[in-house]
Amino acid sequence: YVFIASFLMGGTFPVIVKSYLSIFSSDLHKNVGLFYSLNTWGGVVGTVLTGYFFIRFLGIKLTLCIAGIINVIIGCLILWLFRSKTPLTPILKNNNYSYNESKDCYNSEKYSKSCHFSTSPPSNINPLKINTTTEIIPRIKIQNLNFSAAIICANTSPANVYFAKSYNTFAKLFRCFSFNLINLIIRQIGSFVKLNSILPSVFLIGFASFTYEVCWMRTLSMIIGSTTYAFTLMLCAFLTGIAIGSIIFSLLPQNLLTPKFFGISQIGIGITSLFLLHVFGFLPFLFISFYRNFSSNFTIFQISQFLLTLIPMLIPTTLMGFAFPLAIKIYHKNNRGVGSSIGNVYASNTLGCILGAILTSLFLIPEIGIQKSIIIATFLNLVVGLFYALPKKLLSFSIASIYFVLTLSFFPQWDKKIITMGIFRDVSMIPKQTRKREIKKKLKKEVKILYYKEGKIFTVAVKDIAGVLSLTIDGKPDASTGNDMDTQVLTAHIPLILKPDAKDCLVVGLASGITLGEVQKYPLKEIVCCEIEPVMLEACKFFNKWNNNCLEDKRTKIVIDDIRGYLRKSKKKFDVIISEPSNIWMRGEALLFTKEHFEVLKEHLKDDGVLLQWLHTYRISPFSYKLVIRNLINVFPYVYLFGEGNFFICSLKKINLISPNIEKLFEKQKKSLSPFGIKDFDDFLALFLMGKKELKRFAGKGSFHTDNLPILEFSGAKELYTAISSSVDKEISRYGVSINRYLKKPLDSLTLATLYLKKNRFYQVWNELNLYLKNNKPTSEFYNLVGMLYLKTNELNKAEEFLKKGLKLSPKDINILTNLAEVFQRKGKWKEAEITLKKIISLKPDDAVGYNNLGNLYLNLNKTIEAIKILSEGKRKTKKFPLLDLSLATAYFKNKNFEKAEKICKNLIKFNKNYADAYFLLGEIYLAKNNPSLAQKNFNMALKLKPELVELLRKK
16 A cells, blocks of 8 residues: 555656646746755655644544545646546548647647558557657557557657557567567667666665665764654754755756756765764764753754754755756756656656665665765765766766775764763753863763664664763663663563563563573573664673673573564463563654553463563653553553552453562572662562552543554653653652552551651551551551651651650660651751760660761761761771761861772772762862862762762762
8 A cells, every 4th residue: 555655656746747847837947946846845844744743633544644635635626627628639641640749639749750550440449649759769569459459660750550450460460570679679778878877877866865864864863862853853854955955956047957067966965975974973062052052942942953953964955956856857858758757767766765775774884884874875976976077987987986995994983972972861961061072071081982883773882981881772871780770670570570480581672681681590481582673682792791691591582673573473472571661752662652562462461471561750741651551551450560660560360469489489589689679578569659540540531652643752752851850750659559458468567668668658658657557556666657757758846756756665766766866967956966876876886877877967067086086986896887987988088188088988989889979979089189080080980870969069
């Protein structure tokens, strides 16, 4: 169906121009440029309306229906306006038939040569159209008319038409003509090539133009992102340049439009496109400037991004706009038929575009990269340009070849650190006062590119950023050995622990391979990992230390395919499916959250299987987040939410969240989970946030994100910049409930309240405390939890009230005393805080927390000597406690004893390479020692591990 529609589209432009010229005007030069420009401007408008409005609000099906209806209306209107009369009958002259030149029944071709018949024609034969002026290679036409056959030889003058009443007679006639016909074809091949040399040139420039388009879009997607809006803007910019070029062509004087001018324009395209390779290195910094000035208004920011993409490609695309109408004009000089001229040029150009898009995406970019692909395209433009601009063809080809060799060998590569910095995502994190020079200096010192490859789908890079490995896809970090570790690990363990008898597992996406490596720790018989980008297999190897050499596991099968394509072809069902796509505002990722996709995942789950669907909670609005929830709860009978709102567990049957097998399996995997605060099974259960009932209440009623109406693709793209400070996790936490609602045997409420409090899930804490009070009297532990809850919500008076109530029941409770001391400090009751902390130390001399808190109290009071004294005492009397060491280093730093402070920080980092606060303090130490480069390095490392420190850094 697509082929039929596109086939008819291909014939529309030539037919329109030919009809217009035959009826209204004979000025080919002016009208071809005008119509091509109007057609392209229509493409621009259609792209904007479709990319921003139609699909978003009407859906794909209705948008296509509207487009089809518009075509039908236009077709009917044209048929009505230009309804034709009965065709004229050819004039008969004795034994010869000829067309009247002034009354040609075909409206566009005039024939002066008569048609000589060897025998009398049948009385019922239709008029024969004989074309001797526009067909270069003669053709034999065979017609079966009422059991009579005719053979036309169009190379004679007049053209001979022979009739045969039987097929035997006809066969004899055909054999007689065959020999002479073959000789005639051979003689005319040379003439054909000479007259049609523009067609191969048009093919080559079509190939080059789509090579540019693919390469430019791949590059720009690393600068302005790969959202639906970004793609729309890039396509609009490309078409706008072509539309401007074609309208300028129609205004140029006739004497300028020569083959030589055609050649010069092609040389211009090649040179300016080569220059763009330099320009792309500056666009990230221009994007930063546009963001700082225009991001407050989404519409204005979109316009600024359009200009950012249009300005660099304006000159080459404008020159491309010359190429097509000018090629038609050159070709038409050698061929009188307007329709065939436009059609042949249009077909050659389109064929080149198709081949250019396919070969560039599937072969050129993966094999030689974006830059060299662009250089090849500039070479093609230069070859065509010099062929028409220079009289000596051998010289033109020699010059182009020398250019190709030199540029391919010596042209400087762009800075991969800049092009892959993911500025479209991280621009909001760059302080306004930061300048281009500082950014480049920072990248040069701190970032090391370990791997860079432009694949068929994405550009993948592995970077070492101050000791942390990060894998980026089109500039966006998608995996790392830093803050992403907990997500990568928990994504594997949560579903597999809840499905202890799992035999097989499907993992969607490879990336760093850390999730796959964690999956391989379970006794599975078969593991399938579906990855769309082949180069990811190479990038993954840089994470072997963290992914346990996941590609070496014999149970694992790596499938290079789109997950939707793989599932359509596969009938296999899995015990566990793990779907951890990238952010919804990355190219194509929204398709992995549609209702139809979840239905396909459901079909590939076994009856008691488990699906884990990951979804980010940052830079996403509650509206978009709820869209995904509505899809999940509409497709799956059972849905549970874990973590901070990231992990959705879906199943066809109710999951038993606690069982001996689950606990046993957890114990085996506890070592992998303990670095992320999950030290026992209670900690694991505390990951539970809510079930389907609460999710349904949170999501409410509303629309769905579907293949036909991909709302998320548009809302997510907008929220990349408008939902930077969005905190969906905080909003959804208000709907959190006790896991006891989903357990046959409820757990202790105070234990759960303590666990939820650690994760700042205050609503769940209140639920547990209220449940406890229904059946129990308040205890000191209860009062302590209430006091801690008020302390965390900064309601200090209530916190003090409840903690004192708890202290009456248990005067020597260290936990209550510790929390009460913190309340006193926050309220500025320094003396009470000091007395309370000293009491803690006297009750428990080996309590490192007590010494640490008392030392920090002295630091807040600027009593650095007392702080050093008490912290040093605590270090001697207690077991190793990193926080106490950090406080001691802080005390030395404030006392300007930088050497001791530096030594302690380095020891802490040696003990724990991910200790963000130690890096931050070390940065302060180096800044005080007038070593800004080392200070910057440590600050950046601290921010990488703990981004929330950015506000503290700005204050300093």
